[in-house]
Amino acid sequence: xxxxxxxxxxxxxxxxxxxxxxxxxxxxxxxxxSRTEAQDGATELLSYFLGxxxxxxxxxxxEDSDG
Numbered sequence: 173x174x175x176x177x178x179x180x181x182x183x184x185x186x187x188x189x190x191x192x193x194x195x196x197x198x199x200x201x202x203x204x205x206s207r208t209e210a211q212d213g214a215t216e217l218l219s220y221f222l223g224x225x226x227x228x229x230x231x232x233x234x235e236d237s238d239g
Contacts (some may be wrong), residue, residue, distance in 0.1 A: 174227035189214040
């Protein structure tokens with residue numbers, strides 16, 4: 173199973189998840205009102221581009237972020 177690493181941070185309004193080294197495109201980010209929503213958005217984004225869901229997204233949320 174493929175695994176993608178990502179970083180999550182609070183931008184003052186949304187949680188933003190940035191995926192490190194996504195396939196076939198340069199940058200990939202997803203936003204959400206909660207950490208879960210942002211992580212789910214990142215999974216949806218990758219599944220759209222990959223055409224499958226046989227992967228995991230490991231998100232490290234920065235603890236110094238508010239929210």
